[in-house]
Amino acid sequence: MRLDAGMHGITSKENWIAELPPAVASAIHARMTTIAVAAGEPVKEAGEAPSRIHQLESGFVKLVGLLEDGRQSIITIYSPGNCFSETAVIARRPYHHSTLALTDARVRVLGAEDFWDLYRTHPEIPETLCRKFAGSISRQMASRDMRANHRLGKRIALLFESLAERCAEDRVGQSCTITVPITQSDIGDHFDVTRQSVQREITALKTAGILDKHMGRWIIRDLGKLARVA
DSSP states (O other), X not given: OOOXXXXXXXXXXXXXXXXXXXXXXXXXXHTOEEEEEOTTOEEEOTTOOOOEEEEEEESOEEEXXXXXXXXXXXEEEEOTTOXXXXXXXXXXXXXXXXXXXXXXXXXXXXXXXXXXXXXXXXXXXXXXXXXXXXXXXXXXXXHHHHHHHSOHHHHHHHHHHHHHHHSEEEEETTEEEEOSOOOHHHHHHHXXXXXXXXXXXXXXXXXXXXXXXXXXXXXXXXXXXXXXXX
8 A cells, every 4th residue: 555655754734824715814924923043943942831823934844852861853844834833822731842943944923812813703714723633633643553564664765755745856857855954863763763773774775776865965866766665
C-alpha cells in the first residue's frame, strides 16, 4: 500500500484560513500583524500563556519537544501558509511546545481577543477548525501506525519525500534541493532512534543514487526512486 507523504511526513501545511470564505479570511487577515523572526529565534515557547495564534507567511519554523536528556526533538516543520497555536488558545492552556525559526521567517499574529471575537462572529471558523483538529488526530494515528508497522528506511524515505514536496527548490527533472536545515541527529530524535541507525539508512539511499548532501544541504537526486522506496 502506498503511504501518503503528507499524512506521514515531517512537514505540515495546515492552512485552515485558506479554506474559509474569502470575506471571512479577509476579516482575519485584517486583524493580524506581521513579525520578522530570525533563524534560531523562538516564535512561541512552551509554558507561555496562549495569547495569540500564528500563520507562517514565509520561511520555515519547527515545532519542538523536549526530550528527557534535555535535547530538542523536531515534531513538525511548518511551511508557508501553515496556521498553528489555535489548540492552546481554544483550550485556554499554556503552549505545550516551543516553535523556533528554522530559517529567517515572517509570521502573521492574531491576538487571542481578536481570535475569539472573530470565532463568535463567523460560524465558519469553528466549523473549519473542527475539520482541522479531526485531520490532526487522523495524522497522529497514522503516524503511530507507521512507526509500529514500517521499517526505518521507509519512514526516512517518507520524511524526505515530504520535505521534497513542501521545502524544496532548484527542481530540475527528478532532482531538487531541500531548503530547510535538518541533520541526521534531528532525524534520529524525530524517530526516537540512534544517529547510527539513521546514518545506515541514509548511506543506503546515497548508494542507490537517491540522496546526496552538498554544502550542508540535502539533495534528492531521483524523486522517482525515492517514491518507490517510500
